[in-house]
Amino acid sequence: MFTTRFAAFASPRLFRLPCRFIQFEKTPQTVTTQQSTTNFPKRNFSSKMAEDKVVLYDDVLTYKDRKDVLLIDVRDPHELQETGQIPASINIPLADLSNVLQNTSAADFQSKYGRELPDKNANLVFSCKMGGRANKGMEAALKLGFTNAKFYKGSWLEWSTKQQS
Template sequence: MSESRNLLSLIYRGVRNSLFSSDHKIMEATRKSVHHSTLPKDVSYEDVKKVSLENCEVLIIDVREPDELKETGVLPGSINIPLGQLESVLKDVSNEHFYATYGKEKPTQNFPIIFSCRSGKRSASAQAIAQQLGFKRAHNYTGGWLDWEEKSKS
């Protein structure tokens, strides 16, 4: 019984690593073909909408608490990392764990990230944290969810 469990564990790890590796190669090829250096440090509704609609290689991180997301909704294509967890996730979580948890590849220090929250204040703090950790392309959606909700209705 123990041998079969070990064998299944080895097979699972091999398949998972293989899938992660091939996804990683695809993402790297896509990253090289898409350039987003034109995003300003503070981004607008139009910038976020364009990134969402064009399925660009920009990671959108909503730093609100999960209960807030349930009450209001989420930005298309975003992942949720509450502000209080952001620094440890960006510093300490392995690439594999990040991918398993969020379904997205962990950003490198040169990968563009847009931070969002309810109104732009917590996302400004998130941007500052990321910049202190060496992330060179950290952006703040200054209008946040309130701006998104208002403008996406029209």
């Protein structure tokens, strides 16, 4: 246990907060916080990027010509009209992604996107404008059981910059 003191102006009271006790002492008007040193397991936050799931610019250069890799841009259609998209990528907005991957028939997917409906072992690479939504798209696909889902960390901004230079 460790104790921290903070200055406060309060009457003597004892409050119980989750894993924390706060005691107000009348003289010399301080707040004493006692916290237990219980070790809780570290959380694995999904917003952190797993290095083995990150695809780089040079990888995408080769993927755009391969039929065994499906590049999915998860931006909204109006964003694509403003900026463009990576060649050979298809557009499935992030809000629709789970529904499309789960509930679309093979024939409907083929007619709408011009590609075969991916199976659970397909190589999927997600992109967006800067990489954040691409990471979320990859996480959604992984939750649906797609084992080879990855995301392009640099996404459209890196792609367009490197294509112009």
